[in-house]
Amino acid sequence: MPESAAPTLPPLRGRVQAEAPLAAFTWFRTGGPAEWLLRPADAEDLLVLLRDRPAEMPLTVIGAASNLLVRDGGVRGVVVKLARGFSEVMVEADGLVADAAALDATVAEHAAAAGLAGLEFLSGIPGSIGGAVAMNAGAYGTEVKDVLDWAEIATPSGLLRLEAAALGFGYRRAALPEGGIVTRARFRAAPGDAAAIAARMREIRAAREATQPVRARTGGSTFKNPPGEKAWALIDAAGCRGLRIGEAQVSEKHCNFLINLGSATAADLEELGETVRARVAAQSGITLEWEIRRIGEKRA
Incomplete structure (x- = not known):
C-alpha cells in the first residue's frame, strides 16, 4: 500500500504491519498477505480502530485461524488479530471469564484445574474463544450457546455486553x-469431580486423535452438516475420500x-472443496455449505 495511504489508519498503540504474510497464522499454512495487519494492544485500542477507521476501509477479523482459508491474492484493508492483550482467563466459583484470544482448549484446562464441569467439550475444538462465540462452536454434544452467560463485543459505537439470548x-x-x-465471554460451569472431568477430556482428545487428521495442515471441518445428515458420510458416498487436486487432498482419515x-495453494484447496460439493450434489441432491471461512481475493 502506498505510504501516502498509511495515515488513513487512526493512531493505534498495538502492532501495525503493512503487507503482512498471513499463511503462517493459518492451520492450512497457505494464502496471501494482509494489506494491513493489526494486533490491538487491548480493547480500548480496538475500539479506536472501529470508531475512527475510514468507512471505505474493509475490516476482517481472524482468531486462531484453525477454520480459515486465506485466498492467494491476500486480504484488502485491515486484518485484526487479537493476541496478547486478549488472552486472560479468570476462574470464578460457578464459571469463568475468558478473553477472545484464549484458546478453547486452554479454557477447558482452566475449568478442569478448578474442578468445574461442563466445559470439557471445548478441549475438542481447535480455535479461540472469540471465534467459538461468533460461530457457536460445538463438539461432542455441546455448543457454546448451551454454556454462555454473556459476551462483550467491541462495536464502532462502543463496548457492549450482551446476554446469550x-x-x-x-x-x-x-x-x-x-x-x-x-x-471476552463468560461461561457457566458447575463444581464437579476432578477425576471425572479429566477423564472426559482425555476421552475427547483420544477420539479426535483417532478420527481426525489433527497433525496435518488442515482447516478443521470443511462443510456444515446438512439437517439430518453427516457431511463426511455424503462426501464418502460420493467417492471423494482421498481425492486430490495438486497438493490438496480430501483426508482419508476423515x-x-x-x-x-505441503505446497497446496489456497486456490487448490478451494477448487477441491468445490469439486467435492459438486460431486455430493450430483450423487445425493444435497448442496453442502462451507463451514471453513474463506477470506480475501483470488490471485489474478
Whole structure:
C-alpha cells in the first residue's frame, strides 16, 4: 500500500504491519498477505480502530485461524488479530471469564484445574474463544450457546455486553452486532469431580486423535452438516475420500477435512472443496455449505 495511504489508519498503540504474510497464522499454512495487519494492544485500542477507521476501509477479523482459508491474492484493508492483550482467563466459583484470544482448549484446562464441569467439550475444538462465540462452536454434544452467560463485543459505537439470548444463536452462527468483534465471554460451569472431568477430556482428545487428521495442515471441518445428515458420510458416498487436486487432498482419515500435503495453494484447496460439493450434489441432491471461512481475493 502506498505510504501516502498509511495515515488513513487512526493512531493505534498495538502492532501495525503493512503487507503482512498471513499463511503462517493459518492451520492450512497457505494464502496471501494482509494489506494491513493489526494486533490491538487491548480493547480500548480496538475500539479506536472501529470508531475512527475510514468507512471505505474493509475490516476482517481472524482468531486462531484453525477454520480459515486465506485466498492467494491476500486480504484488502485491515486484518485484526487479537493476541496478547486478549488472552486472560479468570476462574470464578460457578464459571469463568475468558478473553477472545484464549484458546478453547486452554479454557477447558482452566475449568478442569478448578474442578468445574461442563466445559470439557471445548478441549475438542481447535480455535479461540472469540471465534467459538461468533460461530457457536460445538463438539461432542455441546455448543457454546448451551454454556454462555454473556459476551462483550467491541462495536464502532462502543463496548457492549450482551446476554446469550440476544446473540441469536443457530447452527454454527451467532447474530453479532454490525461490525462487532467479540472481546471476552463468560461461561457457566458447575463444581464437579476432578477425576471425572479429566477423564472426559482425555476421552475427547483420544477420539479426535483417532478420527481426525489433527497433525496435518488442515482447516478443521470443511462443510456444515446438512439437517439430518453427516457431511463426511455424503462426501464418502460420493467417492471423494482421498481425492486430490495438486497438493490438496480430501483426508482419508476423515473426509470432511481438507489437507495441504505441503505446497497446496489456497486456490487448490478451494477448487477441491468445490469439486467435492459438486460431486455430493450430483450423487445425493444435497448442496453442502462451507463451514471453513474463506477470506480475501483470488490471485489474478
